[in-house]
Amino acid sequence: MAMRSPYRAATDHHAAAETARAQRGTWVLAGIFSSTMSAKTAARLIRTGSEKYVGYQPAGAFEAYATPTGDEVTVWVRYVAGEEPVSPLPDRMTVRIRHDGDGPGYSGVGIVTVTISTRCPACGGPRGWETVRPHHFHHDGDQYTVDRWTNPCGHTDMYVAVLRESRDRQLPPPAPAPPEQAAPPAEDGPVALILTAAASRRGMHAKQAALLLEEHGHSDAAALIRAELKERRGHMSAKGAASFLRDLAKPDPDSAPTSTTTRNVP
Ligand SMILES: [Zn+2]
Structure with missing residues (x-):
């Protein structure tokens, strides 16, 4: 599947802000960072209309989020100032996908409901969470329903990758909290x-x-x-x-x- 993205990498925040202003409500890639901390800080400064990012002023005119894509962390922004409300971007989406089991020799059709991020793992842009629609198919005379969606960035989610993502995101149950404070910070941090x-x-x-x-x-x-x-x-x-x-x-x-x-x- 060809990877196509209408968004261009932009470390030029002035250009990113301009592009976003021209298409109110549309998420635009504003920057690529090597650390989560710097990306999250940038997103926060953009939201709060910081002097450091004048192009996004005033405070609240832009929404921004930082999300990892492989070894990098991308920051996405969208212009939301104005009268008409812009629909909020949820953190997650729940979809039905086909997964016929992990073991060899399994012959039935499996439908799995998974919850995944609304951010595309390839580019960090929003997934097409608003385009989720049922897709019916038949197998051995029975009808099944899965979900399909179209990502605005053009990246295609494969069911196998989606299933892996939903499993990777499973965290072990939280350890019982110690009575005082959590683990002390790293010695030289x-x-x-x-x-x-x-x-x-x-x-x-x-x-x-x-x-x-x-x-x-x-x-x-x-x-x-x-x-x-x-x-x-x-x-x-x-x-x-x-x-x-x-x-x-x-x-x-x-x-x-x-x-x-x-x-x-x-
Ligand atoms: Zn994408």
């Missing part, structure tokens, strides 16, 4: 560095935290703190910077567990 320093420096500011991180080679994290500091107009303590970084590292709602239920039709 940016968060731990800040917290250790802040413990011995009363009133330590986020600006000092950023400097400290830079000294220890965490320039990406330092840049994120500086961007956030600007957003908060200079009001952030070192501890605040640590929890900001910790929040960024938290998984997206996107990566929350999803369900798969199987109904095999003999």
Whole structure:
């Protein structure tokens, strides 16, 4: 299947914003990042109308999300300012697909209901969740129904990949929470560095935290703190910077567990 996408890669945010403004409600690829943290920060700054991304101002004129595609993380935006409401993009979609079982020699037709992301795994753009429609087929005299959909990006979802995706997204049940705090941060991680320093420096500011991180080679994290500091107009303590970084590292709602239920039709 030929891969076709109407969206072009754009690190030029001015162009991305222009393109999105010209097609209100349509998601446009705005950037490709190598880290989840930077992508999520960019999406947030775009939504909040940050000075860093003037093309997307004012705050709330654009929606933005970050989503992984292979080794990269893409940021998608859409222009939503105006009177007419724009239908929200759900995080997930539930569809029926055909899956005739994993084992060899299985002869029945299986219809499986899976819940998957509404983001295309190939490009990160929205899947055609609004185009989901039933498709009927016959097998040995019985009628079955599966779902079909058309992705606006042109990428085609194969049932095998969709099934794998829904299974990959299954997370193990959460471990019982320890009474105090969860696992301590990695010894030499940016968060731990800040917290250790802040413990011995009363009133330590986020600006000092950023400097400290830079000294220890965490320039990406330092840049994120500086961007956030600007957003908060200079009001952030070192501890605040640590929890900001910790929040960024938290998984997206996107990566929350999803369900798969199987109904095999003999
Ligand atoms: Zn796609």
